[in-house]
Structure formats: structure tokens, C-alpha cells
Amino acid sequence: MESLKNKVAIFTTVANFELYEKTSNLFPVGIQSYVIDGRNGMHALHSIFYMFKKLKKEEIDWLIMADEDVIFKNPQAVFGLIEFMKENNYSVSGVRDGGVIKHRNNNPYVINTFFSILNFKKISKLFNKSEIIRNQYINKGEFEEDLSELVYGFDKENLYEPYYCFYFWLRRKGEKILFLNSKMIEDENEQISNEVFDANGTTLLIHTWYARSYGKNEKHTARIDEVLKQISFASNPRKPIIFKDTFFFIKMQVSKTVKKIKMKLS
Template structure:
């Protein structure tokens, strides 16, 4: 097993994970954050650093359970290019590339990404990261002229954007991947291409709906049926779960409600 590369999934649907995880790249450690208690987005990223910081990981692949790898080994060629080009983050823009993702093209969507984890872990400061949930007009200078979809350079749609804006403000380079809509009868699923333009993985979206919504279950199962599977026994992942997360989140929300009420009263 390559101990320097690992893959992490924040999982809300373990039934789907059992079908997608055997397609993940072989020979690397699998980690899971149990997200069934509501942990996701920026909270999941923060928890990831707290649990993995001492695992001696150089490169971390992040892939949701609705990611279905066609050619899993292509992630290693992406990592090779990241090493050669001094890239810190690899992924698909969250605007302008995927038709139904019309948000900020300066950040990526976390359904799939590759991080230079060793580099980022040395810089990681949760308090500083959270201060970066803003965008200044004209701050970033990406050439967006070739983007074919809609986007908003001022969008703060996802709470995890602060992580990527923080990295960009640290001068870190992003390797952006392209994606297409591969099926005529499925306008939701995307095909993500590797750094050389080769088909690497499908992202079906709507993991939460798998097994609960007939339309999305059939749609996702149809994509699973298109992916070649090799018969091999999957090594069980290492699973992390913050048992007190839901309680702490509830207390935090109540605290901020009371604080906002007090601020409103004091302004009168």
C-alpha cells in the first residue's frame, strides 16, 4: 500500500459507498468521515485535518460516495503533474463547467479533489481559514473566457469556499479539471476528465437520495451498471465519527440565535 497517498470520503449514504468504494484507486488507505449526523462542508474539512494531521499523508484524494471511478489510476497522473507544476489543489470549478453548478469558478466543488495534504497541514489554521468567506472584486485573475457554463464570481454559495479562498490568498496554485455531460438521458451525471483530458470518473450527485428516491436511485444504478468492476475484496476503510457533533452544532446554533437577539435589542 502506498502510505503517502490516501482517499477520504464524507459519507451520508453507506449503501452507495459499498458500491462505489471498490472502484476507488487500489493500494491506498481509505478513510471515511461518517456524515450521517449532519457533518459536511467546512465542518467536515476541519474534522479531516484534526483526524489526519498525524497520519503522514502527502497527497489526499477527496471523493464522495457518489463518485464512480472509470479509470482510478488516472489520479496518480494528476498527482504527478501537481508535483511537477507545484500545484496544491486539483478539482473541478464550482461554476462555468458543470451545467447545474453556476456558482463561484474561483473555488472547486468538494465532490472530488486532490490536495497536497502535507503542504496544507503545515499551514492549517481553522480560525484563519474561516475568516476567508468573502470575495473581493477583481481579486483573482483566472482566465475564464473558455468557460462554457454560467457562473458568478461573487458567489459565496458554499460555506467551504473559505478554505479554497484562503489557499489562493496564500499563493497556492490550483489545477482545474474539465467535466462533461456524458449521457443524453441523464443531464445530472458528470464525467470528469484527468489532467490529460482522459475519462477518469463519473459523479452522479444526489447521494442522499439513493435508496430513498426512485428516480435518482434508478439513475445512479444505471451509471453504476456502465462502470466495469473488477472482482476483488475491498479493504475496510478507517471510519471517523464525531459522536457529539449534532449536539455541539445544535448548541452553537442556539448560542448564535441568542447572541443575535441580544445584538438586535442593544441596537434599539
């Protein structure tokens, strides 16, 4: 297990460092943490591309992606999940973005990026940005799977998130996704968060959502703090390696302006 830890890292695109300082105490112990400073708007597909760019020279076999509103309950269980993925040739694991979470009725053939595990070493060798971008489409009936146990709504042809192309690309490359089970936490004070389980059915984490609202919105701050109160943990402060694309916001504004000009000219 120790040899595995040396090749595992955890990565977070952080929009709310106040929340990250609390939840990162619960991250798996003994692995390096990496952060992209997302306060300039970097997230989703841009974050994925930037992640591969910045980490390509690191000796990482497996990469855990976890948002700052993810609260681990059994953090060390990720290593057992990685072993399961290795044994069964899975390149990605995560929770479907449709049919599993009450307020996410999108595409069930891809995951939501709030939490996932990537076979980073393998995917890095395949990585091709221009190829990935061209995969933001889905053919009817292309990924037929048994979805009969999904309890919430979904749309098989949905392209809601721009990052779907990354997972469509992987699937078209023949890479396997392990879809993790999840259930909503539903009591009188909490009907937003979802609990995620590993391959053996053990609770792994709770995703509270609305990280950007923490410390700004009273309802969501109290709700997330209540989840944190239910988990006992010792202080395990992180010393993450932080990356930031200083000119990202400017580049996005320029890109939007160019697109508007092209639309007017056409």
C-alpha cells in the first residue's frame, strides 16, 4: 500500500480557499496535494487541460480529483478503490452526471467531475487536446448500458457540460469507466448533498455542492458546516503545490470578444 501511495496524488481546482482549508484536512493521508487557483474563473474543461499540462512531468500513476466541497468520511478507502480499478482495468471512476443525483439530470454516460480517480499515467500517454475537443457529441445509441436502476431523471443525448468531451473521448478510445454508486442525503435540513460509495459499498465521501457559496450564503455555509461537524478528524493541514494561470481571465475575455466579432462579420 505504501508503494501505491508514492504514485498517487490529489488535485483540486479551488474557487473557495476558506472551504478548502477545512475539507483538505480530511484528504487521504500520505499523498501530495496539487491545487489550481480557480478564483479567476478557471474550472471544468479548462482546468482539466491545465492539469495535464502542469502535471505531465510528475511521477503520478493515479490522480484523485476532488472539489473543495467534497468531505471525505473514509479517505484511506480510495487506495482500495484504486487497487480495484487496477485489477479490473478501469481508467476512470466517478458518479454519473445523470440519473443518480436529484438535481443532476444530465448525461448518464459520463461522470460529474466533483470527484473522480484517473489512471493518470495511462491517460497522459493518450492525451491529445485537439482530439478531445472534437469529441463533444454523442451518437444515438452509442453507449447503450443498463440504466434501469437509475432513480432520477437523465438525458442520454445531453451535452450540458463542455467537459463531457474528455470522457466521450476516453470511452471512444476503449477506456473503461467505473460508475460509483451514490445516494442523496435527505433529512429535514439536508436535501442537496450526496453520499458516494466505493466498489465494496463502503461510504467514501459526501459531496455538499455550492463551494462558491460557502462563507457568503448563510444557508449553504450552515449546511456544509453541519456535515463537517458530524465527522471527527485530527488536524492534517495540507501543503499543496499551487498553480495559477495568471492571464486566464484576460485570455477568456479576449476569446469571447473575438467570437462576438466573428459572429457579427458572418
